[in-house]
Amino acid sequence: MSSIQLGVLLFPGFELLDVCGPLEVFGYAEGLSSTLVAAERGPVASTQGPALLADCALAAAPPFDWLMVPGGLGARAAVDDAALLAWLTERAAACDRVLSVCTGSALLARAGCLDGRRATTNKRSFGWATAQGPAVDWVAHARWVVDGPFFTSSGVSAGIDMALAVVADVRGEAAAAAIAERIEYEWHRDPTWDPFAALHGLVDRGDG
Amino acid sequence: MSSIQLGVLLFPGFELLDVCGPLEVFGYAEGLSSTLVAAERGPVASTQGPALLADCALAAAPPFDWLMVPGGLGARAAVDDAALLAWLTERAAACDRVLSVCTGSALLARAGCLDGRRATTNKRSFGWATAQGPAVDWVAHARWVVDGPFFTSSGVSAGIDMALAVVADVRGEAAAAAIAERIEYEWHRDPTWDPFAALHGLVDRGDG
Numbered sequence: 001m002s003s004i005q006l007g008v009l010l011f012p013g014f015e016l017l018d019v020c021g022p023l024e025v026f027g028y029a030e031g032l033s034s035t036l037v038a039a040e041r042g043p044v045a046s047t048q049g050p051a052l053l054a055d056c057a058l059a060a061a062p063p064f065d066w067l068m069v070p071g072g073l074g075a076r077a078a079v080d081d082a083a084l085l086a087w088l089t090e091r092a093a094a095c096d097r098v099l100s101v102c103t104g105s106a107l108l109a110r111a112g113c114l115d116g117r118r119a120t121t122n123k124r125s126f127g128w129a130t131a132q133g134p135a136v137d138w139v140a141h142a143r144w145v146v147d148g149p150f151f152t153s154s155g156v157s158a159g160i161d162m163a164l165a166v167v168a169d170v171r172g173e174a175a176a177a178a179i180a181e182r183i184e185y186e187w188h189r190d191p192t193w194d195p196f197a198a199l200h201g202l203v204d205r206g207d208g
Numbered sequence: 209m210s211s212i213q214l215g216v217l218l219f220p221g222f223e224l225l226d227v228c229g230p231l232e233v234f235g236y237a238e239g240l241s242s243t244l245v246a247a248e249r250g251p252v253a254s255t256q257g258p259a260l261l262a263d264c265a266l267a268a269a270p271p272f273d274w275l276m277v278p279g280g281l282g283a284r285a286a287v288d289d290a291a292l293l294a295w296l297t298e299r300a301a302a303c304d305r306v307l308s309v310c311t312g313s314a315l316l317a318r319a320g321c322l323d324g325r326r327a328t329t330n331k332r333s334f335g336w337a338t339a340q341g342p343a344v345d346w347v348a349h350a351r352w353v354v355d356g357p358f359f360t361s362s363g364v365s366a367g368i369d370m371a372l373a374v375v376a377d378v379r380g381e382a383a384a385a386a387i388a389e390r391i392e393y394e395w396h397r398d399p400t401w402d403p404f405a406a407l408h409g410l411v412d413r414g415d416g
Contacts, residue, residue, distance in 0.1 A: 016228050016231055016235065017228055017229065017232035017391060019228075020225055020227075020228035021228075023224055023256055023257070024225035024256055024364065026256075027255065027256025027257060028256075033257075043251075043261045046235075048231055048234075048235025049235060049242055050231055050244060050261070052258055052259065053258070053260075053261060123392065155390075155392035156392055156393070157368075157393040157394075158392050181404065181407060182363075182364075183225060183364035184330070184331065184363035184364055184366050184404045185365040186365075186394075186396075196389065196392045199389060
């Protein structure tokens, strides 16, 4: 079984569950190791207050197989951080899988990674997030969207379903189901399950 | 609206989502502030790897209105930590609400807080957890259980549902529903919803 090195981007004001939901899942995936990366090594405060410890600085990050980008209120400032965007552009191109949760896809969009790709994002912030990537084929109604190496998910808790889908993709459906059972989580296996899009009046072209 | 100071216990090997699921919810609850507490101030590594930063040491913790205790593999060692148990006994008695996620209830049980109370815990570790409190009325089939000030929840992701129930209790059902919608989470509002108990062959006396 291949080992997988996952890099997780942190920035001030990241959304706590965007990061910790998927990392709970990946923590039980065989052969997968996570490294938290931020502008500087050390504590990074979330939107909700609690701080996670970044293992290394962007400039010192080792090569990764997978990359994960969270959203959160801090994404509003991060989309204007040229150094961060340049890092994302370079690293995303070198990864087998590039994952985003919530408005993390707005960061990937601003870094040019999603041009011409199908992707989704947070439904409450759909207008702002999609404006960050006019050349992206944004999907309003989706729990998560897969296009090539990109797994982009909807708001916050959607990251847990996306993470289980990625585990199913590389380690098999049974392995993902065992993790969901272990964390007593009712996994939404259908990427088109999305009761939240309609709450914000969002429909896709062709949805009616 | 009353302000609420929540103290959250961390110990080496806490379960990442046990802490971060509820803190995501509480981060959007009006007038609620969280402080992370551990044996020493500074980083505390989770079972899954990532470290959260403890804001203060147990001995230096301010008074709290609410207390939350997570589970995780580290709970197996923490139940034998006399200083930690003494702190829990004292602090739990002084709090309006005492919350646990997963095997966090085993710690509360060992601290004597749950004697004569109804409580639940992780279903995969039900045998070990319940053995920590022979005088507790353990409920096998429950997403979470309320008894007086105690809100004890089942494994890992059950903490999110419990946290929403606590918010509903003190801030109203609409406030909790708004948070669930914001984090795009399908809230299980029924505390008896528990498809995981049966997976481990667990039934309550009288369940049949």
